[in-house]
Structure formats: C-alpha cells, structure tokens
Amino acid sequence: MIGRLSAVVLDCPDPAALAAFYAELVGGTVEADDGTWVDLDRADGQKLSFQLAPAHRAPVWPDPERPQQFHLDIAVQRAEMDDAEKQVLALGATLLEGDLDGTRNWRVYADPAGHPFCLCAC
Template identity: 40%
Template structure:
C-alpha cells in the first residue's frame, strides 16, 4: 500500500446556469445589467463572461415553469445577489431593462427582490 497522496485534480468555478424558456432574452437582460458580453452561444444556451472570470449561463428548458416567489407553488431553485451602491437608482435601471418587482419585499431598506424576465428572483443589496 502506497503512502503517497493522490494529487487533487484542479477544479474551477466557471458559471452558474439558469434554466429558462429563452436563453437569448435572459442573456440580453443580465448582459445589460452586469455589462457582460456573450462568451459562447448555441440555439439553446448562452454563456455571458469576460476574460476567464466566472460567468452566467442560460439554458433553454422546453418545460420551464416560472418560479412563483413568494408563493411556494413553484419554488425558486437559486437566486443571485448583486451588490449595488444605490438601491433606488439600480432598481429603476433594472426595471427599465425588463425586471419586475414582486409584491413581497422582506427588507426594502437593506435589499430589494426583483424578478428577471424568466421569473427568477434576484436581490440587489448595499452590503450583506
């Protein structure tokens, strides 16, 4: 039996991918919101990213069902937290880009919950 340690293979965080009905629509929204270019795309997938940094992916899912947050009927699976300097100004910009505002706002003075064009909740905050 050998006592030599097996080297751990390198693992890198590359992207988080969101299921959606239209990857190009969601990539347009997040690309504009985060100033990220398209790094790769196919008919059913778009990856946003820059210079080898972690990116955001959007994958077409034919049977996609919008999350109904805060109603638990169709739960969200994940969400993004975005740090911002000005909640009001950033919220107005994201709404103009196509986000919507759900009725529930747990702590609107500290963070805001918005919904992207595919219905995924995401938060903007001034620091956690």
Template identity: 40%
Template sequence: MVTNEGATAGMGRLDEVVVDCADPVRLARFWAALVGGCPVDRESDWSYVDPPDGQPRLAFQLVPEGKQGRKNRLHLDIDVADIAQARAALVQLGAVAVGEVQQDDQGAFQVMLDPEGNEFCLVR
C-alpha cells in the same frame, strides 16, 4: 468576524451558473446589462455572458418546460451601488420588483424577478 480559517481546497471550482429558460438570447442580454460583459449566443439554445472581474460565467440554456412556481431554490445576490437606481433601470429592461426594499442589520436588499421570473436580489 467571518474568516476562512480552517478552509480546505475543494474538488473543483465554480465554473458557471446555468439558468434553464425559454429565451437564452434575451436573458443573456438582460444579465449582461446587470453584471457587465458581452452576451454570446453560442447556439440557438445556449447563450452566456462572462462578467468582468473574474465573476463566474452566467449561461442560459433553452429547455422545453416552463418555470414551475415563483420561488427559486437558488438565487443570485447582486451587489449594486444604489438599489433604487438599479431597480428602476432593471424594470425598464423587463425585470419586476417584488415588494419594497428590505433593511436589516447587514444592509438592504430588493427582491427582483428577471424577464422570465427567475428570482434574484439587489443588495447593498
């Protein structure tokens, strides 16, 4: 059993997760379809979505360079009610499934790539 016993207050709080990308408008719409919320295009090079339920903002920032390699150093785990159903819907929106659903003692997960190749997992 994991507890927060002994946890201390940090210097700050997680405000948003920013993704460098080639098409902020497209990614904001993709991620809004996945996590909820309305996509907002603040500027031509900056879009974001505020998911419901107090989840951190996801922001998408235009950068000139392309993504290097497939593996992210950081990825998001998205809890879904049905991995197979979410996988099928996301593929229709431009995502790519990587391999098959994996099962372990903690549950199941499916590695996915968003339309620009950023890795994330559907978890249950």
C-alpha cells in the same frame, strides 16, 4: 478541492434575451451558439450561462409549491438603490418584494424569465 465552479446556469425559454438582460445588469460579453445555450462571459472570470428550456416554469415568490431553488445577489451602492431599481425595471425585471420602507438592505425582483434576484445595498 475536487474542481472549480465554471458557471451558474439558468434554464429559460429564451437564452439570448435573458443573457442580454443580465449583460445590462452585471456586465459581460454575450457568446451564443445555436440558440440553445448562451454564455455571459465576464472580465472577472465569473460566468453566467443560459440554457433553453421550452417548458420552463418560473418560480413563484414566495411559494413552496414552486420554490425559487436559488437566487443571485447583486451588490449596489446604498445611495444608488433607487436608480438601480428603475434600471432593472426598465430592462424587464419585476419587483417581488421591496426593502420594507428601508428597514432591510435588499429588494427582491424576478428577471424576465421569472428567476428571483436581489439588489443588495453595500
């Protein structure tokens, strides 16, 4: 092993706002500096960071011309999927692709900056 993963960093036009969105989604404490970089510190040691990118161009789902490049999978109890969807939509997420009438175990969303993430039934 050469090192350990210290953070996943998302480029975005408003780091504080996107950190607040993910704090509501997965928990954690928002730590901001001068507004160009914001960390979301989590008790389990996982860290999400948000970096100012004024010219950020959100990926388009699914479009190879502007691919997702990565996405986050958020585990949710199967019985709580509908409620979790209501909550992420209320926070500003956008539904990109549903679970095909329950035939698959995930739903795809975009966060407020356009990054895709999935709610995955567990």
